[in-house]
Amino acid sequence: MTVFTIGHSNHSFETLVGLLQERGIRIVVDVRSAPYSRYSPHFTREPLEAALRERDLRYAYAGKYLGGRPADSSCYKSGALPLGDADYLREVDYPAIMTRDWFIRGMDRLLELATEETTAVMCSEENPAHCHRHHLIARYLMTRHPEMSVHHIRGTGLLLEAAAIPALIEKPLVIQGSLF
16 A cells, blocks of 8 residues: 655645646545645635545545644643744654554544545645655654555655655654664
8 A cells, every 4th residue: 555645835726636646646634733825725724625526536634633733732842832933843753743642543544544545645845855744644654554655746746755765764763662
């Protein structure tokens, strides 16, 4: 089984749909903590869901469980919610999130959807190396489900195997004393 990821960036809706259709994706799982876009309003949750439905694509919102900006302050390295324009990739404690029941439930549901039809996890950041969908979701899948393939769809249509991102292999991930 393969799970894809994609970042909508500032693409047009047509470009996003084209990238999804090119890979045969039928389900889009939105993992944005705040599913709204000031710069690309067509990617705001409600209009996006309706537009995808018109294209016969299923939409599921999972930002509450799989989002990159959790509301729980214990999910941050500092123990406090970041203020302002924080660098969430550096602030969030991804290994801690991977142990949370709510995250695991979200991942279980993602896997259920992925067994039904070809599924893509969607966030806003185009570059997966700069997005939690790689550092949290893809890493979890690759380590807990090594039989799976995780591929990132770039804005150009290029397909990047998640394991090829150097940030992933810099150091092993340790969760609760065991190698993850």
